[in-house]
Amino acid sequence: SMARLVRLTPQADRVKEAYFTRNRIAEENRQRENSAAVRIQSWIRGCRARAYLSHIHRKATIIQKTWRGFKAREHFRQRVKAAYFLMKMNFYNKMAVKIQQRWRGYYVRKYVHNYYARKRYLEALTQKNEQMRRELEELAEHQRQERQRVAMEREEQEKYVRAQRLHFLLSTKQCPGVFNSPFRPEPDEMELRLRRVKPVRTMSAPKESWPVNPQPSSYLHDKERLPPIHKTPQGPFRPAVEVQQQRYRPLEPSLRVATSITALEEAREELRRQEWRTRLIDHPFLPFSKTPDKKYEPLLHAASPYQQTEYGTKHFREEDRSQLEKKKPFRRVFTTCHVFDKFGRLYSSAGKSV
């Protein structure tokens, strides 16, 4: 330091001169150097800015590139989806069209215009028509034959009746009849009919038949043929019919049994009904002749000055109670008397008049 000072102090002038020379040189080159420095600085700044810009650009490009890629892939994915969807839909549509074609064809052919069903229907209809025609023909034929038969039968019956009425025109050995002329090769149809005819019978009175047998009719068949009881006949028997009739003789109730318990009331009703039915004249028949007016004469023992006695007009019963108590009550129902039950029904004919 002190050394440095000693060394440096002679150089002070040199230093001052060098200072001023340096300042002059610096001042002369200041503008040039300044502008050069500015140029350099600006260029450096430019480079820096450019480097920064390009850096920014690169980064922005990267960002934009990434973003665009992202967006484009998204879009692409959408389009792929859409295209896939469209493809599927087209495929489905085509398949649906195929299905619908088949279905429509089937449906129309089956339900709307079924050719084979129609054909079958028309064939069946033809057959049915044939059948109907045949049946109607048969029916007509049958009816016609029926009518013919009936007419013929009626004719036959008429001819028979006519022959019956003209039975006396039959030819005899001596005298040929009207219908049996000797000039004919063979007798007329009427002649043959007359020969065959049976004369008209008048109806005789119907015989009295035995009262109706309540047994079933199979017994009627066995009336004549009873089964043999012994191999050898035992003796002269009564005819089988009579025996059968005796064996199966119906019930013959007595009059009392056959009469119903309300017979009296029924008879009264019947009488009343008959009267009601048949009586036409409400006003009774008045006789022509006039009877002389008979004066009414009341009963002596019923007459009293004050009023009509009841005994003799309203009742006729005994009024003495003591007498009555001894007596038994009036009998209304009696036992039957079988006097005439067996009348006409015994085996012997004693007592039956001719």
Added chain:
Amino acid sequence: MSQRQVLQVFEQYQKARTQFVQTVAELATRPQNVETLQNAGVMSLLRPLLLDTVPTIQQTAALALGRLANYNDDLAEAVVKADILPQLVYSLAEQNRFYKKAAAFVLRAVAKHSAELAQAVVDCGALDALVISLEEFDPGVKEAAAWALGYIARHNGQLAQAVVDSGAVPLLVLCIQEPEIAVKRIAASTLSDIAKHSPELAQTVVDTGAIAHLAQMTLNPDAKLKVRETAFHVMSLGQISKHSVDLAEMVVEAEIFPAVLASLKDPDEYVRKNVTTLMREITKHTPELSQMIVNAGGVAAVIDYLGDSRGNVRLPGIMMLGYVAAHSENLAMAVVVSKGVPQLAICLVEEPEDHIKAATAWAFGQIGRHTPEHARAVAAANVLPKLLNLYLDTQSSEDLQVKAKKALKSVLQKCTYLPALEPLLYEAPSNILKHVICQFSKVLPHDSKARRLFVTSGGLKKVQEIKAEPGSALQEYINAINNCYPEEIVRYYSPGYSEALLERVESYQPA
């Protein structure tokens, strides 16, 4: 004078009255005596005898009056004017059954002639009395009362309505169920007279359940039943189903098909005609009903019936086939398959009456209008020339001409059977020709054999000769046909070609 002598005078008078009235009744049965009787003033003499004390004289007097009134309408009017009707109506309610029968006979004889007389009968209050006598036990009285009601209701709808209002219809339906044939018959004919006027009346008849009994009647004809009886039943069924679809369906539900088809072979033609009328009325309404009848084989039966019958009775059969074919082409095909077309062609030729021909033409139109198959079936039976003749014939009626033209048009519009169309080329007037050429122009472009046949049969020549206005439809069709052929052929067949050729020969200068 003693009592007995006095009584004898009265007895003589009574005998004289009885004899008079019986003789008059007998004389009134012969028409030649009626004039004389009328001039002798028999009306005024018979009238007090109606009030006689002896019932026999009353009845015979009423019978005589009835026979006289039956004869002609002047006498019937005289009966009305002489105020006999109120007396008759009054005694209808009171007297015994012989008198009731005779009184109902008189009412019937009066009401039968005209609507005014029937109205006069109704105005006397006869309807109530007649309805009361419908409830009687005696079948003769019922028959006479039902007949009188039938004649009253026959004339017009108002009278029929009056009969219905008096409550006759349920009693008539009861009468149908009676065992006696005559009562059944008359009750059925009365119901048909009532039902025929309008749908409401038919509905009233149906509401009382008449259809079931009527159907039963038609299904069981005993051998003893008279044939006309069935005819009346069927007629009344036909009258009922004329009016509406519901009634027709109800008639069909009574299950009369297919048994009623058996009546188509009945010997009485009246019955057959009424069965076909019934079927026509039923098929008229809906396709389903027609289908049912077709399935039962009804079409074949009707076609056979057409073959067996002649004259006016064919008309309902023809109309039935037309109605069946009109509903749908299935049914028309059914008619064709059942050999209906040849039979109808025979009918068209045989029948002289115009209205039957018109109906046949209409039926053909209905059959042929559906598809080319049907038109071919119609054309193959050689029907089209006949239809054309009917249309062109000046003597046929308006109706026939119109129907023939319509039928021709509707068949031609579908006909592709060219051999049948060719004869029509020559005779048809222009309005028909248009359709014929139209069909040719549709078929020829596609069928070469047909083209050849058309040329060889001379059809092309005829087509060239037709004059048509340019621009009309006919010209277009002719052009369409001409386009099917090469030009030389067309020129060869055009009229005047030979002259043109000859002129060319003349003007040719040999080199």
